[in-house]
Amino acid sequence: MARKFFGTDGVRGKANTYPMTADMALKIGAAAGRYFRNDGSNGHRVVIGKDTRLSGYMFESALTAGLTSTGMNVLLLGPIPTPGVGLLTTSMRADLGIMISASHNPACDNGVKFFGPDGFKLSDEAEMEIEALLEGEIIPAQATNIGRAKRIDDGRFRYAERLKGTFPAGMRLDGLKVVVDCANGAGYKVAPEVLWELGATVIPVGTAPDGFNINEGCGSTAPRTAAETIVTHGADVGICLDGDADRVMILDEKGIVADGDQIMGLFASRWAEKDRLQGGTLVATVMSNLGLERFLNDKGLALLRTNVGDRYVVEAMRAGGYNLGGEQSGHIVMTDYATTGDGLLAGLQFLSAMVETGKRASELCRVFETVPQVLKNVRYEAGADPLSAGAVQAAISSAEASLVGKGRLLIRKSGTEPLIRVMAECVDDTLLGQVVDGIVAEVEAVAKISA
Template sequence: MGRLFGTDGVRGKANELITPALAMNLAEAAAVVLGLENVPAGRRPLAVVARDPRISGDFIASAIEAGFASVGVDVFDAGILPTPAAAYLVADMEADFGVVISASHNPAPDNGIKFLARGGQKLSDAQEDAIEAQMALDPPRPFGGGVGRIRRFADAEDRYVVHLLKTMPHRLDGLKVVLDCAHGAASGCSPEAFSTAGAEVVVIGASPDGVNINDGYGSTHLENLQRTVVAEGADLGIAHDGDADRCLAVDHEGAIVDGDQIMAIMALALKEAGQLKDDTLVATVMSNLGLKIAMEHAGVHVSETGVGDRYVLEQMRAGHFTLGGEQSGHVIFSDYATTGDGVLTGLQIASRVAATGKTLKELASVMQVLPQVLINVKGVDKHEAHSNPVVSAAVRGAETELGDSGRILLRPSGTEPVVRVMVEATDHSRADLIANRLAGVVLAELAL
């Protein structure tokens, strides 16, 4: 069996990979690595458990809480909450660790288990490896008063909403906002936060039934949000994914505002307020070239990382930077959160609209989104992507052809036998032509 932990915890089909037995075993091992080994004698470790509304979350949460309690961990069950809310509560409660049961934007049959270290931080590779190693060992088995207690965390959502409201530089009075909650974890707290902040709120995708999460709604399905914003005459729309660590937006005309544009807007807002550390924005290599051009023009340095919010977080922590994220809508405000927070991001964007009196369309126009074509070339030897001389020569030739007016990124997938070919250019037809040409070379040279 390969490594159990992937890029964002342990994820797979519930009752196939994510079984009650696996969940309990993971919980017992994580309790040893993250809690029992680091807690002073005489005190039981404390864990916060939260989940999204998937039906399988019920039995997985029960198994995890049973595993924690059986080895001597006290548990606060926070119920259905966004991933960033759980991260905030781990820090706010000074808990020793936490866990979120969610498969994010995946369909309902999937689920996942994500652990959070002290302070609400994502785990390092070393911590994940230690948990996997511990799973093969017998856990401690206390008796009597030594076992953990499981309590309902009754005010978990209220604490999180109060925290969100404290981050806002400007109220939302006078704004009409459509929220798409993906029938997910933000279905309760996002409408509450926006309403309390003063917005007139129209809510869609906020009736979770355990099986409809991400089904036709949310940040991966923006069509309903676009239609509703226009039909309601709203100022903007905000879309979350299933666990609400992402945010994409829609302007008053129904046009999509992606994570790159959101970062551009917020980078300039923070720079104006003197809150953008070292005038630096952290983004991945997949961010649109238009973001980098706009930021350079505004005097903001873009520090690039590999693809994945964990790499963005690592770079932000290393440089103590205040803003970073991904095109997909994972936006991190490190002054307020330890992970991407879709509700927080939505509130910040809406607050900027309210404070400036400008439309979201006007604010987003600070950057020109260059046409970007992404082709996934399947059935190839991805390990040869950067060493094959014919492929390398084709990439160099295309880069020369584009000059400063475009960009090429060729990278192997981390999980599939796929090579991703991404081309940006000043017009879509040119990007499409070059991307397909390069994809043809990759397939011809690296086919399995």
């Protein structure tokens, strides 16, 4: 059965445009409530967090109405990072956790992410069952069984204490000057607070949300402002979060960015040295650089690749008993500490490595040489299938043959937009360009014919 509403990370879209409307959010809340309150009792709970988008107020109210209409009791956390919702879902003994956020997307977008009672994101099967409920008539609770809503004022502080508890006992950040870019998002209060409480000199960026400026020229997808701030203030390191603070980019003392692959490579090698890396394996997606795989293999470690999406990384980690995984985009998942990607947690782990080794950020940010990588997107008419065309298949086969022993090719459809993503890696820059451009040209030609 094909998904109609849920993508790779919940439901997402432009606010006030289907399916991200208040009416739809109410129905989603009611469907989720009916799915989890399936025994008629009144003790079921759901926690709801959000980032700083203006539309968050609308969706928070609509979801609350839908959930309480089916007898669920709602605990409202207000602005809090996505990993905080995962944490509090379990610590508050809730049946369901909901995060209202479109992550790194612009302010006009929003989304709804779901966590199960174990703090992990809902499975595909559970989401499909909620979709099925959405398609039918949702039976409301009796008037005497309508749920209650309550605002929780200390959720951020509970999350902060958990974060500090993951930092090595007795270690402090005294003497470190840290730029933290919160993307005007969910981490705008908690991230500077935690770093300051651990002893760092904190230079905050992106901590003045107005409902519209989330991810705007700041955060993990736009680290230039943080880089300039590092150089201006002579900072030792930068931590760039995204809008819901579940991903991170680390910047060294020169403002140079290290992506998720470099961070995962560092953590994997350090954890392996301490016999902490379960199964000697790092879990990452098909997008992670070939250089990371070679780096790990040289150390006798394995890289297990999954489909794109941190939920698929986590599923593979749980299935195999692994404790470290993530994405090139900066989702770093450490199941010893958290149930989902946590940008600030990853930042703290990096800072602890700086303190423990006495090395500068630049010495830790680049643990392997990346293999040149090119990614291009081709938009096509919704409903078309350019990848099935003979000319495109021939171009892909030819490219794969030319890359044998030199690199790799990845062609996939986006899970959220009508885009074909063409990615290749190769030690030969000239061949790399030829391979990608050749496939892109064929896909574009077919897409124009289909349109």
